[in-house]
């Protein structure tokens with residue numbers, strides 16, 4: 409299948425300060441239209457830096473970044489930001505409106521969305537994140553999780569081609585997180601946009617098409633969630649961990665229960681146990 | 689220190705058209721030396737509640753006692769500084785408590801303010817850095833030029849440097865990498881036990897609430913919805929679901945397992961290994977019936 413590349417990182421290196429080590433070292437990857445890629449890695453491994461390079465908040469020291477065919481540089485950056493929607497790790501850094509509805513409207517105004525359409529999208533996206541009752545609340549008066557919900561609504565409203573969520577659901581409860589990721593995933597599939605989620609939530613990784621694992625500013629591995637969780641020892645070494653299903657599978661196998669080791673969720677593990685049970 | 693809430697209500701922007709009741713008639717008790725987890729849906733009032741514990745917010749109605757301190761709508765107690773020295777709060781967003789030029793100064797700010805000697809502060813920092821998983825070279829950097837997880841670690845170190853007697857943690861592992869989340873919670877728990885702290889943890893992790901708390905308090909729309917020991921609370925999956933909360937993964941898995949195999953394995957704080965043993969034994973016995 410000939411899928412369109414929406415994002416290309418070509419040998420990208422970056423450092424914040426000359427005298428300190430490279431924060432990203434020769435990073436290369438591609439992301440296709442309609443794809444969901446998770447970026448994971450230990451604290452300080454360079455994930456947020458990748459996100460900021462992708463929408464031109466930072467410029468690479470070496471290498472190049474191409475978004476939808478355009479190279480990111482000082483001339484294209486304003487254009488590219490229209491295509492790339494981003495939710496920052498701390499939502500306080502991105503609120504611009506005096507009220508929740510102004511904040512959601514802001515990005516659309518910049519993109520010349522007509523009034524009627526704007527009003528409709530404000531309603532739709534705020535309902536999707538269950539914040540429709542807070543239209544005229546000042547963003548700084550929201551709870552931690554409410555802020556994250558509004559930040560996500562604001563970026564969904566601009567319908568970008570590339571959507572980056574940098575730990576955008578970290579303050580939500582597991583149910584809320586699942587619900588929001590479900591909403592985002594629906595929009596991603598129906599609009600064919602590329603979704604990049606930066607996350608420490610192992611559950612969220614499981615749903616992605618691909619995973620890029622960062623370690624000390626370099627790509628440690630590019631893989632699928634299933635393959636990734638087979639490498640239990642290594643994951644712990646680079647600051648990650650093994651999900652519950654993997655841990656229990658390991659213990660069961662140690663005790664001689666012959667399970668396939670690649671169960672990704674409860675259903676798969678139960679199915680494996682069921683097979684073992686009927687064989688006995 | 690013992691903490692008691694008596695019919696506490698809190699209203700943001702009281703007496704304005706925007707008045708918002710964030711806490712309503714909350715009463716509970718936290719025994720000295722115990723570990724309490726506060727859980728609830730987005731906006732249920734958790735952060736508002738814990739901001740009362742160091743007098744950052746005062747109740748609009750009702751009364752709070754923390755050790756010998758008393759907080760009510762009548763105004764700040766005279767000895768609020770003492771209260772702030774004894775109650776350390778790690779806020780939900782680390783940015784809200786970082787402000788110095790260097791990490792070293794930031795961590796030292798609290799203890800310095802309360803008259804701890806520089807020598808003692810240096811000693812504390814030396815012990816704290818590895819405990820929160822930060823390298824020494826970070827001390828001279830600006831806290832604003834760090835990654836999200838690094839900021840979180842600095843904010844935690846700053847609170848622990850005050851050696852508080854009550855530790856209040858508002859989602860302290862958000863933004864930490866998975867290994868960091870586990871290590872940090874283990875570290876808090878060790879401190880809690882070794883120094884006989886009273887700990888209040890706000891968390892969205894049902895797993896952490898199960899693993900560390902003696903008691904869970906569940907908030908819903910500003911009211912207390914449930915209160916009890918973790919195993920009791922998590923038995924009531926339906927009641928939790930009504931307020932959009934789940935149960936810890938291990939309990940959820942065992943529930944599914946029991947349903948599928950018609951068994952009744954219970955979670956009683958088994959290790960992963962013990963669980964595997966029980967499942968294996970059960971599968972073997974079950975098949976010979």
Ligand SMILES: Nc1ncnc2c1ncn2[C@@H]1O[C@H](COP(=O)(O)OP(=O)(O)OP(=O)(O)O)[C@@H](O)[C@H]1O
Pocket residue numbers: 424425431449450451452453454455456457458497832833834835836837838863865
């Ligand atoms: N503004 C800045 N100035 C100088 N150094 C920075 C700045 N921002 C980040 N760094 C450093 O660059 C490295 C990568 O940071 P980055 O924020 O990309 O990490 P991350 O993978 O997003 O981590 P986390 O999981 O903690 O959010 C870290 O060592 C960090 O200290």
Ligand SMILES: Nc1ncnc2c1ncn2[C@@H]1O[C@H](COP(=O)(O)OP(=O)(O)OP(=O)(O)O)[C@@H](O)[C@H]1O
Pocket residue numbers: 548549550551552553554579700701708709710728729730731732733734735736737780
């Ligand atoms: N400064 C404020 N002014 C007015 N209302 C506020 C303010 N801060 C919070 N609120 C409101 O009070 C309620 C409780 O907020 P709180 O921050 O205590 O929730 P929370 O349980 O900590 O939620 P989260 O899990 O999202 O952090 C929310 O409805 C919120 O919108």
Ligand SMILES: [Mg+2]
Pocket residue numbers: 455456457497574835836837
């Ligand atoms: Mg980051």
Ligand SMILES: [Mg+2]
Pocket residue numbers: 551552553734735736780858
């Ligand atoms: Mg909160």
